Amino acid sequence: MELSEEQREIRDWVHGFAENVIRPAAHEWDEREETPWPIIQEAAKIGLYGFEALAQFYADPTGLMLPIVNEELFWGDAGIAMAIMGTTLAVAGIYASGTPEQMAEWIPQCYGTPDDPKVAAFCVSEPDAGSDVSSLRTRARYDEAKDEWVLNGQKAWATNGGIANVHVVVASVEPELGARGQAAFIIPPGTKGLTPGQKLKKHGLRASHTAEVFLDDCRVPGRCLLGGKEKLDERLARAREGKRAKQHAAMRTFELSRPTVGAQAVGIARAAYEYALEYAKQRVQFGRPIIENQAIAFMLADMKMEIDCARLLVWRASWMGRTGKEFQNAEGSMSKLKAGEVAVWVTERAMQILGGNGYTREYPVERMHRDAKVYTIFEGTSEIQRLVIARAISGTYIR
Numbered sequence: 001m002e003l004s005e006e007q008r009e010i011r012d013w014v015h016g017f018a019e020n021v022i023r024p025a026a027h028e029w030d031e032r033e034e035t036p037w038p039i040i041q042e043a044a045k046i047g048l049y050g051f052e053a054l055a056q057f058y059a060d061p062t063g064l065m066l067p068i069v070n071e072e073l074f075w076g077d078a079g080i081a082m083a084i085m086g087t088t089l090a091v092a093g094i095y096a097s098g099t100p101e102q103m104a105e106w107i108p109q110c111y112g113t114p115d116d117p118k119v120a121a122f123c124v125s126e127p128d129a130g131s132d133v134s135s136l137r138t139r140a141r142y143d144e145a146k147d148e149w150v151l152n153g154q155k156a157w158a159t160n161g162g163i164a165n166v167h168v169v170v171a172s173v174e175p176e177l178g179a180r181g182q183a184a185f186i187i188p189p190g191t192k193g194l195t196p197g198q199k200l201k202k203h204g205l206r207a208s209h210t211a212e213v214f215l216d217d218c219r220v221p222g223r224c225l226l227g228g229k230e231k232l233d234e235r236l237a238r239a240r241e242g243k244r245a246k247q248h249a250a251m252r253t254f255e256l257s258r259p260t261v262g263a264q265a266v267g268i269a270r271a272a273y274e275y276a277l278e279y280a281k282q283r284v285q286f287g288r289p290i291i292e293n294q295a296i297a298f299m300l301a302d303m304k305m306e307i308d309c310a311r312l313l314v315w316r317a318s319w320m321g322r323t324g325k326e327f328q329n330a331e332g333s334m335s336k337l338k339a340g341e342v343a344v345w346v347t348e349r350a351m352q353i354l355g356g357n358g359y360t361r362e363y364p365v366e367r368m369h370r371d372a373k374v375y376t377i378f379e380g381t382s383e384i385q386r387l388v389i390a391r392a393i394s395g396t397y398i399r
């Protein structure tokens with residue numbers, strides 16, 4: 001398998017930014033626990049942060065460009081890379097459900113301009129609805145007289161929540177229909193009734209802002225319902241009749257987005273592996289480099305193999321998604337599950353190889369380990385991925 005010249009060029013360009021701009025700043029922004037606006041702006045200025053860049057990566061007919069770009073950025077540093085790529089979550093939400101007019105109006109506003117870059121947030125999770133997204137309590141009510149939607153509720157864990165220019169909020173329109181009674185809404189910049197909640201202090205990804213968001217009689221124009229009212233009414237009517245048609249579409253959306261998240265985990269794992277490999281060649285104990293011990297060299301061999309396995313699963317699922325193949329065995333979930341678990345395992349091994357140094361903040365692998373852990377939790381926990389795969393391969397509703 002060989003990458004095309006264009007794919008190699010983009011990969012090397014993104015790698016250069018990761019190596020020369022992101023990496024040198026990684027420790028500082030991890031310690032500051034703040035959104036690295038100057039780096040987002042630099043990414044915007046070179047055309048790496050913005051909807052045109054995303055469209056270019058997405059246009060690659062093999063589907064590999066987006067995971068390659070993500071792997072390189074997260075190889076640089078996961079916290080900063082998430083500050084750059086977090087907006088993509090909201091953009092994907094608009095892309096999945098929006099009309100062409102809604103995409104044209106809102107996607108550019110998610111990014112702002114190179115002189116004044118913005119970020120966007122995708123708010124689904126709630127304090128009582130994490131893995132179980134069918135039980136959202138945030139409600140959206142239609143005020144027909146004013147052609148406005150009124151949203152009330154509380155969102156949890158939103159990447160860029162409260163600091164975003166555009167918030168995409170998933171809310172329940174007909175709670176008794178579960179996930180099928182939900183819809184996604186744009187909350188335009190400066191809308192009254194949306195207030196930032198507490199910013200969370202996290203174990204890892206500390207340069208990425210994660211916060212609660214409160215919606216208190218938050219009114220948005222009718223045109224902010226993604227997909228439009230007519231489509232929603234049709235969908236609700238079908239759901240009320242108990243027809244199953246669109247459930248498949250929601251599952252496919254997850255299978256499409258999960259490989260990109262897996263690619264991020266691969267980037268973190270590769271960074272830790274490369275660091276540990278070099279360290280093992282330099283560090284001398286008992287009169288020889290520690291890599292000359294099979295215990296260390298075999299660990300590195302396994303790390304390399306696991307990373308390559310994870311990447312191949314990510315690339316397979318990305319290629320399947322882009323070329324319209326059916327995810328019969330939940331291959332998208334498989335790729336995210338494997339990559340997330342590999343990232344945790346590899347970064348832990350890297351700390352072991354660095355010994356005491358691996359446990360200190362003087363060396364980057366402990367940060368990589370902290371960053372990696374979230375990949376078995378967000379975008380569907382490892383248990384939920386296994387559930388999805390088990391259901392797909394068995395055709396049985398496993399609980």
Ligand SMILES: Cc1cc2nc3c(=O)[nH]c(=O)nc-3n(C[C@H](O)[C@H](O)[C@H](O)COP(=O)(O)OP(=O)(O)OC[C@H]3O[C@@H](n4cnc5c(N)ncnc54)[C@H](O)[C@@H]3O)c2cc1C
Nearest residue numbers: 122123124125130131157158159377378379380381383384
């Ligand atoms: C850094 C970070 C960023 C995030 N960004 C966003 C964001 O931008 N937007 C957003 O909407 N959300 C975001 N999230 C939320 C994230 O998606 C949820 O944390 C995740 O879905 C898990 O939900 P939960 O935390 O409520 O855990 P729970 O659902 O309470 O799960 C707790 C444990 O129970 C297990 N479990 C639950 N149900 C089952 C089951 N049926 N079978 C077996 N095991 C089960 C889980 O696997 C897990 O181990 C973010 C989270 C973090 C940590």
